[in-house]
Amino acid sequence: MNEKMEALASSASTAARSAVGDFSSGRARLGEPLWKWATFSPALLLMLGLSVLPVANLVWMSFFNVTWSGGKAIWNSVGIDHYRDLVGDGLFGVGLLNTFIFAAGAVFGQMALGFLAALLCSRISRGRVLYRAVFILPILIPGIVVGAIWKLMLNYDFGIINELTGMVGLDAWDWLGSSSTALMSVMIVDIWHWTPFCFLLFLAGLESLPQDVYEAAQIDGANAWQEFFWITLPMMSSTIAVTFAFRSVLAFKVFDEVYLLTGGGPGTATQVVSFTLYQRFFSENRMGYGAAMSVVVIFVVSLMLVLSLSVKRRAGSTS
């Protein structure tokens, strides 16, 4: 897939160079650095305005306590107190821990199921449109509806899950209200919701793998397992790494499913870091402290992204 992309990019680049050749020679006369900055600056300003400035504002706010009086905000500097307080904030600590557990479990489940489904479906030649439509359905459902559907399904008194388990003689279980199963239940909902995303990426990757490699392996007498472990997995490593990066970052930011299904409870069983952030920033109206927490969360998410991408680069160079 990478080779195809590179070939496409190369030919597009050549065509573009030839089309703008005359214009480029005129541009050089105007002074290339100036021209470069003039064309680049609108995009740069837009990027600064939309992404860097809000983050800078958040960082600035994290050094203040913000209160309101007479309809006006009053900013009192507190130095790095908020960052120091984060260390002792039990809800933040448990939020981070639960988020890592959640992200690890949900992403592993989504990738394993998505890969398996993609492997099976890549062999199907008839009814592609139908099975793809069925598979991607959960992604198309808004989070609020997913929450409502699963909250009803997992309801202790009236839920269909307990109705089904009751049919085989099992006692009703409070899936979302029991500390031992609440986080796992939210993970299952997330897996249901996002496995199709992994499936689509993996299927696209599998379908673009060169078939001649498989043919050569078959001539050499490789069995299905050997093909999978020595051809499919290495060649898919780049796609797997990208999917992992996407899903890890998104899973780390989970909020809507927790908010709708459990509200962080029972106790702190499903308290994820986004929910703690929401609680501190909005419910408790602690804007400065919430900003400090946001900065730390942004840092952790960025770190995860960088690590994932470096894994991807390494996987890409190995394959």
Added chain:
Amino acid sequence: MTGRAEQRFSRRGVLAGTAAIAFLGSTRFGWTAASIAPFTIVINQSPWLDGFRKTVELYEKETGNQVELDVNPFAGSLEKQRNSVRASSGQYDLLMMNSGWFAEMYAGGFVEALTDIDSSFKLDPSVYTLNDSVYFDAKAKTMTPSGKLMSVPIQPLIPILYYRADLYKSAGLEVPETFDQLEANARKLNNPPKTYGIVQRGARGGYSVTWDFYPYLGGFGGSIYKDQTAGDYTVVLNNEKGRAALDYYLRLAREVGHPKTASLDQAEVIQNLVTGKAAHAIAVVSAQAQMDDPTKSAVVDKIEYAVPTHQPGINPAPPVGHWLGGIARNVPDDRKHAALQFLRWFQTRDAQMALARAGAIPISADVYRSPLAEERKFRWMKPLAKALEYSVNPFQFAESGEVIPIMELGLNRAVAGELTSVQALNSLAEQIYGIMSKYGYKTAKLEPLR
């Protein structure tokens, strides 16, 4: 001549027309006299919303004025209000402020005193002032009638006791007044999973388990603070009364309650009532609208209402979970006046009667004394009127938004069995004391319970 005569006639006509308008303006049709700017109400999605919406529609029909309702979930409503009032120019004119956050709006200077908008505006004497929460003295930071009139009550929501009259009749039970009587009756009617003795609201939320627990805390003589009205924020939650209340609350949940109380929110408590699974619940009065609705309820005409139970010699203590209508400071004057015009109309007896008939809860004591309160459909009115006499306001300070989530988590953990009552109360008291100290309130704490 003729032309002059016609002109004179025309002037007369104008004068007559003006007089006619002035006359109409002095009658009940007067609401149509002035051209009023359209205005927006930001409101939450609650059991009483339908009734309120119908009343607003009646106002529009009677007056021709336009009102837009911006409906949101509970937490979303607060966020929208905060964003609007903190901007240089507000989007929402009339804010529906909950008991959990109206103090923040008063103290932050986000709502304008109604008498500053129009000095002639007065609260109707028959309207409940709900622990004087409609007033605010900005200097003393207290809610007393010596302060300015900041809002008009929209819904006087407090919890009342719901019980299954049909089960009571067949078991020969008396309506409970004390906690012991309630527990005894709940034990007799507890027949899980068909019927739970009592269903409580133990889940964490915006203001959920804290509100559910407060009638028990207050009914045992306890409270969170020593005396908020006097400015004494000594944290007394973890005294013996607090422990007795929480032990009782947890015992009911574990022995005669729903097996999964820790995950039940208000909607699920109401669901248990309307499906006939709950023999008792101390729940928000506005849920009554669903009890006799045959499209929603399996217990039509089977639920009766009473004042929340309490310990002998101690008053009931239903906490206010009320809604107040306040006018944003940062909106244009014409919209402020339009919102005030609506509030003026909303207090009238006719509007309040219409509100009750539409399924919401009136704020005028007149309605509770009217023949309407004698009708079977409105049998909840008399217990509510009685309970309102004892209502308490647990949070009277601007930073309540910081205390409530702490209470929610601590109580939820106790209900879920993660903490004992003593651990929960000591931990809550310590955290609340920290918050009150941080904001400079006069506060102190008790020795931890053992």
